[in-house]
Amino acid sequence: MPGFFAVALLVLKKDLAIEAKSREIAYTTLFFAVSCVMIFSFAFVMEDGVPVDGAAAGILWIAVAFSGTLALGRTFERERYSETLRALLLAPASRPAVYAGKLLGMILMMVATEIILTPMVAFFFHAPFFARPLLLVALLGLGTIGFAAVGTLFAAMLVRTRTRDVLLPILLYPVTIPVIIAGVRGTAALLQSPPEAPVATLWIGLLTAFDVVFLTLALWTFEPLMTE
Amino acid sequence: MMDFADVRLVDVSRHFGRRRAVSHVSFDARSGDIIGLLGPNGAGKSTLLGMLATLVAPTAGTVTYGGQPARALGAPLRGSIGLLAHELYLYPELTARQNLEFFASLYGLDTGRVVPAALESAGLADRADDEVAGFSRGMRQRLALERALLHQPRLVLMDEPFTGLDDAATATVRARLQSLTAAGAIVVLATHDLDLADGLVTRVAIMHGGRLVADEPAGTGLRARYRSLVGN
Amino acid sequence: MMKKLFVPLALITAAMFAYAPIAIANVAYQSTMLLVQKIFYFHFATWMAMTAAIAVSGVASLIYLFKGSKLADWYGVASAELVVVFGLFGLFSGSLWGRKAWGVWWQWDARVTMATMLVLVFLGYLMVRKYGGPGSEKLAAAMGIFGAATSPFVYKSVDWWRTIHPQTSVVRQLSDTFPDAWYLVLYCTAAFLLLTVLLLTARVRLEAMRSELDRMYLAAED
Numbered sequence A: 001m002p003g004f005f006a007v008a009l010l011v012l013k014k015d016l017a018i019e020a021k022s023r024e025i026a027y028t029t030l031f032f033a034v035s036c037v038m039i040f041s042f043a044f045v046m047e048d049g050v051p052v053d054g055a056a057a058g059i060l061w062i063a064v065a066f067s068g069t070l071a072l073g074r075t076f077e078r079e080r081y082s083e084t085l086r087a088l089l090l091a092p093a094s095r096p097a098v099y100a101g102k103l104l105g106m107i108l109m110m111v112a113t114e115i116i117l118t119p120m121v122a123f124f125f126h127a128p129f130f131a132r133p134l135l136l137v138a139l140l141g142l143g144t145i146g147f148a149a150v151g152t153l154f155a156a157m158l159v160r161t162r163t164r165d166v167l168l169p170i171l172l173y174p175v176t177i178p179v180i181i182a183g184v185r186g187t188a189a190l191l192q193s194p195p196e197a198p199v200a201t202l203w204i205g206l207l208t209a210f211d212v213v214f215l216t217l218a219l220w221t222f223e224p225l226m227t228e
Numbered sequence B: 001m002m003d004f005a006d007v008r009l010v011d012v013s014r015h016f017g018r019r020r021a022v023s024h025v026s027f028d029a030r031s032g033d034i035i036g037l038l039g040p041n042g043a044g045k046s047t048l049l050g051m052l053a054t055l056v057a058p059t060a061g062t063v064t065y066g067g068q069p070a071r072a073l074g075a076p077l078r079g080s081i082g083l084l085a086h087e088l089y090l091y092p093e094l095t096a097r098q099n100l101e102f103f104a105s106l107y108g109l110d111t112g113r114v115v116p117a118a119l120e121s122a123g124l125a126d127r128a129d130d131e132v133a134g135f136s137r138g139m140r141q142r143l144a145l146e147r148a149l150l151h152q153p154r155l156v157l158m159d160e161p162f163t164g165l166d167d168a169a170t171a172t173v174r175a176r177l178q179s180l181t182a183a184g185a186i187v188v189l190a191t192h193d194l195d196l197a198d199g200l201v202t203r204v205a206i207m208h209g210g211r212l213v214a215d216e217p218a219g220t221g222l223r224a225r226y227r228s229l230v231g232n
Numbered sequence C: 001m002m003k004k005l006f007v008p009l010a011l012i013t014a015a016m017f018a019y020a021p022i023a024i025a026n027v028a029y030q031s032t033m034l035l036v037q038k039i040f041y042f043h044f045a046t047w048m049a050m051t052a053a054i055a056v057s058g059v060a061s062l063i064y065l066f067k068g069s070k071l072a073d074w075y076g077v078a079s080a081e082l083v084v085v086f087g088l089f090g091l092f093s094g095s096l097w098g099r100k101a102w103g104v105w106w107q108w109d110a111r112v113t114m115a116t117m118l119v120l121v122f123l124g125y126l127m128v129r130k131y132g133g134p135g136s137e138k139l140a141a142a143m144g145i146f147g148a149a150t151s152p153f154v155y156k157s158v159d160w161w162r163t164i165h166p167q168t169s170v171v172r173q174l175s176d177t178f179p180d181a182w183y184l185v186l187y188c189t190a191a192f193l194l195l196t197v198l199l200l201t202a203r204v205r206l207e208a209m210r211s212e213l214d215r216m217y218l219a220a221e222d
Helices: A004-022 A024-044 A055-081 A084-090 A095-124 A133-157 A164-175 A177-191 A197-226 B045-052 B096-106 B111-122 B137-149 B167-182 B222-230 C002-026 C034-067 C070-102 C110-131 C136-164 C170-177 C179-221
Strands: B006-016 B019-030 B034-038 B060-065 B081-084 B155-159 B186-191 B203-208 B211-217
Touching: A004 A024, A004 A095, A004 B096, A024 A055, A024 A095, A055 A084, A055 A095, A055 A133, A055 A164, A055 A177, A084 A095, A084 B081, A095 A133, A095 A197, A133 A164, A133 A177, A133 A197, A133 C136, A164 A177, A164 C110, A164 C136, A177 A197, A177 C136, A197 C034, A197 C136, B006 B045, B019 B045, B019 B060, B019 B186, B019 C179, B034 B045, B034 B167, B045 B155, B045 B186, B081 B137, B096 B111, B096 B137, B111 B137, B137 B155, B137 B167, B167 B186, B203 B222, B211 B222, C002 C034, C002 C179, C034 C070, C034 C110, C034 C136, C034 C179, C070 C110, C070 C136, C070 C179, C110 C136
Parallel strands: B019 B211, B034 B186, B034 B203, B081 B155, B155 B186
Antiparallel strands: B006 B019, B006 B060, B203 B211
């Protein structure tokens, strides 16, 4: 029987293979994220063409959260189609490993979105995102892991629920509020001149703690939640 | 991989809220049995198969495999169970080969050996690298069957396995099931096609409204017996 | 045991709440806000009750998810409802207080924001329970566990958010000056916690009766 990481990688490779064929989730998620940013621009750029102070950080994280939720829904919709999630649970593979594989795929998807969005937001909002690149990467990376960890679990547990599309955001956003606050405030701190590195580091600490707690919780509760 | 000689359900029930899907079902399935689980739609056959597959937990009663409950046996038990469900469990975006290779790897099997044999068995060797989305129902059914049997499970659970199959394919599946049980497997086959069940199954379990209304060796006059118990 | 204690506890709680306004009226004014500040005694107690309910919901949800104990599930939903009830009461009383003290109905004060978010989390619990279809008790349990787990993070993140860019808040000044009225705060908190216990018990009994009804319904079919 394959071990934990072997199973996770198998699931990840399978998802990447599927995605590579149509790239449907990738394209639609990215396009949605870009539309989000455009819409926010209309709201936050004032008559004189100058964006509201500090809007850039918020816009980036909201676009990431919204597009992430969309991608979560679409990814698990695929597993629902032929009930293949059940087949995964039926295999003698460790259930948390299946979760881990799905989580890795989700993180990759969100990172791809962030790679496109961050320069885009920096460009439109004249925001110096890249003053302290390592800290920014840490913030985005840790925030993505936290959001995806909770999101993957919730999306998986809702897969057989009729109202899953509307319930996912209702459940996910309140629980991941600390991630959004930490991400936005940390990023905003980095956008100050000069960048407030200690503040950003504080938020990175919070995100790390959040990730550890919630990854553990998710791995632990995945199996009982997925069995009927 | 484990070898158990029987699967036993003792007073098993499953309800969803106030709806009783399965009600006080008890039976024994032994090595070499092909049990025909018959009944109209909504009788609880799929739920029962789900419970046998350990995917659904009963709300009352016990399911034991060789005397042990699923919880005690853990993940290796799942390596001995094969389920061909109504939904087929195939990824439409992947090719036949990719589907089989994925599941074979997941079950820890030697893909080089097992996958070509399965493709051959399904009669899909020439369509191996075509996406499943483009397959007919019959082709998908054959592929799904092979996927369910890749790991040579001890307990073979099938929900309407003959859907979409032509006569030749049906005959192949029947022969396959018979050879599986000759090797010691336990087969539970849910269907509402009485003609196909007749002559194939060794025992008949008829469900109606969540209950088991008959559990007897297969004999003649299956259709009449069924009608008398279930109506039409 | 709870059945026998229920009525005496209810009487005690009622008595405490009956006396509370008198005690509050008699305690010395704590600040320039004079009378209005006295909302604090109930307001703070509500917050304590809400926190207790969050903890109960989290633990009960854990027990239900891993042990399948129905009783734990009932405690989970009962406490989730109380989180929302006490939370909303806290927000309402806080809003009234804020209007009088600061002239605005809403303030992005750390604690107000935090309470609002936690109410949202447990409203989510109730939503999934109601609209999640069969098996939603398990999904709600996940929400209870994750909701309780996120509470300290919500607390910390909102706290840092509001204090790194500091803003004068009357609430903080009051915390420093309440030693005189400390006993009154404890008294009101105790009253609210007793109320929590009573409400939990009553609500759990309701769920138990519902479950019994389902069981009888199913048994009747046999």
